[in-house]
Amino acid sequence: MFQILVVEDDKDLNRTVCSFLNNNGYKAVGCLGASEAYDAMYGNTFDLIVSDIMMPGIDGYEFAKTVRSLNEDIPILFMTARDDFASKQKGYRIGIDDYMVKPIDLDGLLLRIGALLRRAKIATSHKLEIGKLRLDIDERTAVYNGEEIPLTAREFNIIYKLLSYPGKTFTRTQLMDEFWDAETNTAPRAVDVYMTKLRGKFESCDEFELKTVHGLGYKAVVK
Amino acid sequence: MSEENSMRRRKRLLAAIRRYVVFFLLIAFVITCCMLLFLYTMQTSVEISFTEKGIRTAAILTMGNVLFLSFLCTVIDAVRRRFMVERPVRRIIKGAEKLMCGDFSARIEPLRGIVGEDGFDNIIDCFNRMAEELSGVETLRTDFIANVSHELKTPLSVMQNYGTMLQNPNLPDEQRMEYAKAITEQSRRLADLITNILKLNRLENQQIYPAAKRYNLGEQLAECLLNFESTWEKKNIDIDTDLEEEVFVESDNELLSLVWSNLFSNALKFTEPGGTVCVTLKTEGDYAAVRVADTGCGISPGTGKHIFEKFYQGDTSHATQGNGLGLALVKRVVDIVGGDISVESEVGKGSTFTVRIRRAANGEVQKDS
Numbered sequence: 001m002f003q004i005l006v007v008e009d010d011k012d013l014n015r016t017v018c019s020f021l022n023n024n025g026y027k028a029v030g031c032l033g034a035s036e037a038y039d040a041m042y043g044n045t046f047d048l049i050v051s052d053i054m055m056p057g058i059d060g061y062e063f064a065k066t067v068r069s070l071n072e073d074i075p076i077l078f079m080t081a082r083d084d085f086a087s088k089q090k091g092y093r094i095g096i097d098d099y100m101v102k103p104i105d106l107d108g109l110l111l112r113i114g115a116l117l118r119r120a121k122i123a124t125s126h127k128l129e130i131g132k133l134r135l136d137i138d139e140r141t142a143v144y145n146g147e148e149i150p151l152t153a154r155e156f157n158i159i160y161k162l163l164s165y166p167g168k169t170f171t172r173t174q175l176m177d178e179f180w181d182a183e184t185n186t187a188p189r190a191v192d193v194y195m196t197k198l199r200g201k202f203e204s205c206d207e208f209e210l211k212t213v214h215g216l217g218y219k220a221v222v223k
Numbered sequence: 224m225s226e227e228n229s230m231r232r233r234k235r236l237l238a239a240i241r242r243y244v245v246f247f248l249l250i251a252f253v254i255t256c257c258m259l260l261f262l263y264t265m266q267t268s269v270e271i272s273f274t275e276k277g278i279r280t281a282a283i284l285t286m287g288n289v290l291f292l293s294f295l296c297t298v299i300d301a302v303r304r305r306f307m308v309e310r311p312v313r314r315i316i317k318g319a320e321k322l323m324c325g326d327f328s329a330r331i332e333p334l335r336g337i338v339g340e341d342g343f344d345n346i347i348d349c350f351n352r353m354a355e356e357l358s359g360v361e362t363l364r365t366d367f368i369a370n371v372s373h374e375l376k377t378p379l380s381v382m383q384n385y386g387t388m389l390q391n392p393n394l395p396d397e398q399r400m401e402y403a404k405a406i407t408e409q410s411r412r413l414a415d416l417i418t419n420i421l422k423l424n425r426l427e428n429q430q431i432y433p434a435a436k437r438y439n440l441g442e443q444l445a446e447c448l449l450n451f452e453s454t455w456e457k458k459n460i461d462i463d464t465d466l467e468e469e470v471f472v473e474s475d476n477e478l479l480s481l482v483w484s485n486l487f488s489n490a491l492k493f494t495e496p497g498g499t500v501c502v503t504l505k506t507e508g509d510y511a512a513v514r515v516a517d518t519g520c521g522i523s524p525g526t527g528k529h530i531f532e533k534f535y536q537g538d539t540s541h542a543t544q545g546n547g548l549g550l551a552l553v554k555r556v557v558d559i560v561g562g563d564i565s566v567e568s569e570v571g572k573g574s575t576f577t578v579r580i581r582r583a584a585n586g587e588v589q590k591d592s
Contacts, residue, residue: 083418085477103414169449173442188468213452214462216445 002117003044004028007037007051007063008079017050017079020106026113034058038066046074048116050109053080053087061094068095073124075116079104119164128163130222131207135160144205151201154179159198162220163208171217191218242300247293254289311343318350327358370534370547374416378409385409419548422481423533426555435560437473437583440511441466441504447483448502454491455500463501470504470511473583474560482556485549486515486576493519493574511582516575522568530566 004026008014014030021028031037053060064076076096083101098112122128128135132145140156142149157179172188199210208222311334321329331347385402490500498518505512531554534547557564568574
């Protein structure tokens, strides 16, 4: 069972978030401040941290910075009332993984925690498995039903990205920026070509589908 | 108070003395000059000689004359002042004091007839216009407060009622679920409202805006639109996009994303399932034009005039979700970035919002990372 640390100074909010997570298959531990959280982390290993920013004493930024310096991989999710860009930016620079603005939607929190944990697992194991499909980041290989699907490096990177965030649509420019050199003058439409190729190569694979979203971008939908 | 009064009296006395001295010097100068000229002419042409005694008497007489004339002038000036300056000044001060005390209906009567000097009439005219503006602002403010309290209290009272009803131990599970859902729904509405009020407030008080950055507008529109993917899938709304590529603007992207999200969410909100929302981006000369069109209920011309006002909702029953702040936010942001927004709409057919923003010089293809 995944263990989640909830750091939030408001007692009621802390209690509701913890009991909601506990009711949904996680084991949540609530702390009312950063120092209490350090104590809790001393004896336990957590899989994910949910933290507030504005807390008396040590604030969320300070806390996240300390945690990051000790553990590079643990997902940190900020849950805060601050919705300005500067606060978000500061958080992401410190190395948090996700940011939610209060009042938070508990169902949304659950979805994000699920996605964060899945990505953390992929990040630590360097492997992605969906049904009979296995992607190995170290070897850059895709194996479906015991048979290897030949992919170029860029094809592999794109499919790996889309499958790491199932259901999330990426625009062509977002994919271009990540997988093409900044110098190339390829038009964003080049992405379309790759999508056609990928669809052809994964034709036999029933586990997921590459969908075009209204000319805006692409997403992988896991069935 | 009395101290102030005596001070004022002393000041007035001092001013009167000063005016008297000025008149005295003026008249003395004029008369001395006249006398010198006159005497000189007399002496050279008629060759009359003066005795010392005669001159002294004449000098004393003249001096007395000068003193008297100066006094007369001062008095006449004081009377003139009283009627032509002090009266209108007092009237203006009275009006200003009334306004200061918060009476925004205060107006100053224009001066009648000959006594009025042009300057005062201008001041009074300006004052009246200012008072009118102020009372307009005041009405808006009270309306705003009334609206805020209405919008805040409605969801609160709904939540309170359901909370009370939930305490009934004999409530069937079905109703318990329904009530709990209603509470969640209302609290979400309240949260949205508060977020919008805070955002608007921040925008209205903010003086310095973050430096503009050059970025790809089409990409921003696509990313913003994708945030609503689940909404249009749930409502089964068709999305039609026509985004010109490589359109760059130089602006604050965070502020502008507020505009797009609000326009998209409105379009999706007012479009019935099965309808279409169309988003286009085109260059029009130096401008980039973004159009968001829906096939929703449309806006009547009467409503169209007010949609950018705070808390205005076309549907006065406040039945449709929303809080009437979205478009006020949009308008404010568009004003800040120096753009222009317009709306075309036909009742029953849908509405099209068009936002125009000045394009950045279209240089080489630049990749932001």
